[in-house]
Amino acid sequence: MKFKKTLLATGLALASIFTVASASAATNDVQKVIDETYVQPEYVLGYSLDESQKAQTLELLGYDSSKDSKPLKTMTPDVYSSIMNVANDPSLQLYSSVKIQKSGSNKPLEVKIVTPQNITKVTEDMYRNAAVTLGVEHAEITVAAPIPVTGESALAGIYYSLEDNGAKVPQENKDLAQEELSALSNINAENSGKEGFDADKLNVALTDIKAAVADAKKKNSNLSKEDVQKIVEETLKNYDLAKSMTADQITLIVNFAVNLSNSEVITNSDFTKTLNDLKDSIVSKAGDTFKNINLNFDANGLLKDGGNFFSNIWNAIVNFFKGLFGN
Structure with a gap:
């Protein structure tokens, strides 16, 4: 009987240790990469923008060529299909673009849509909710599009930038964030x-x-x-x-x-x-x-x-x- 009680107590102690260790082991690789890599902002432009629209979009996003020395990124259909784990569709129209920059750890996650008239389906807070699910804790994210679009592909631009800078974003995180954004935007549109x-x-x-x-x-x-x-x-x-x-x-x-x-x-x-x-x-x-x-x-x-x-x-x-x- 004493042996059984000892084993039970040992088992409970091990379970408690395992639980605490599991929680402690959970790290946020996404936020770590943002803190270390995004001192200068990074820009991801939609593949479908022509040269005039690119210039317009960069201006809207606050791009400064004299200070922003990081190479510009482009969200192409093949990159989008890889990031989103969907079939590659060369006819896909990608216009919404994003800027991501580090912010102070005591500041909240900020999302600003500088062309609200052209992002027709997604609000700033929808982006913020999805970004939290993705693992972003604090950052400054800016979204723009030169023509009316839903804005849903902008989230994929954030994934692309993070992964290209070394963040290990699990597919389930991306799927969940996209599922959340889609659900919120559809419900909002249907109930407008x-x-x-x-x-x-x-x-x-x-x-x-x-x-x-x-x-x-x-x-x-x-x-x-x-x-x-x-x-x-x-x-x-x-x-x-x-x-x-x-x-x-x-x-x-x-x-x-x-x-x-x-x-x-x-x-x-x-x-x-x-x-x-x-x-x-x-x-x-x-x-x-x-x-x-x-x-x-x-x-x-x-x-x-x-x-x-x-x-x-x-x-x-x-x-x-x-x-x-x-x-």
Whole structure:
């Protein structure tokens, strides 16, 4: 009996050490590369721009040839297909362009669309939400296009720049960020002008959903799809969005959140902090949009297994050793 108790205690200690070690091992290679490489800004231009449009776009992005000595990059269809893991389509039209530059660690992630009239489907906060999922914590990102385009390919330009500078961006991070951007932009476009819908509320709701999923996953490694769905649905209700969104639109968010919960993205120790900074930034500039909204809503409190992480570990270890030694 004493031997069994010793083994159980040892098993729990090992499990705790393993958990802490796993969390400590999670590093953010993306932000490290930004901090080390982007002291000077980097520019990624769309392949479809003609020479006049290139000059116009560079001016819009604030390019200064006397200071910006880094070679310009071009997002070509073959680079896009490689980055996005899709079939190469030479007819692909790529106009949206980006500038990425390092910012101070005490500054929030900033995205500025300098041609909002030409980026028709993606807002600044949608880019910011997707960039956080990609692993960006703090940087200055500028987006421009000389003609009306959706703006969705600009995110691929960020991937391209990061990877070309040595960042190891996992495919799942890229897929998740693109899935998120697509879901947000489509939902926003479909609900434009619809009573009860607000893009700021959706962006803030998504920061809460991502933070709640990350927190719940840390507490319960067996987070179920039903748990994730509850987090999404209750958070949307809190922000008065549930009635203005369709079932299909909510499913898009649920599917993204489930994929996020199964990824390594949420193991980054600064993931939740960056989301909170983004949330505060959106709320602070939204005026009365969030009046009478509970900004401290915690969807995890609704999960019946929330907070039982170590209890679950203990039960798993007890059951394991019971299997070895019998009851």
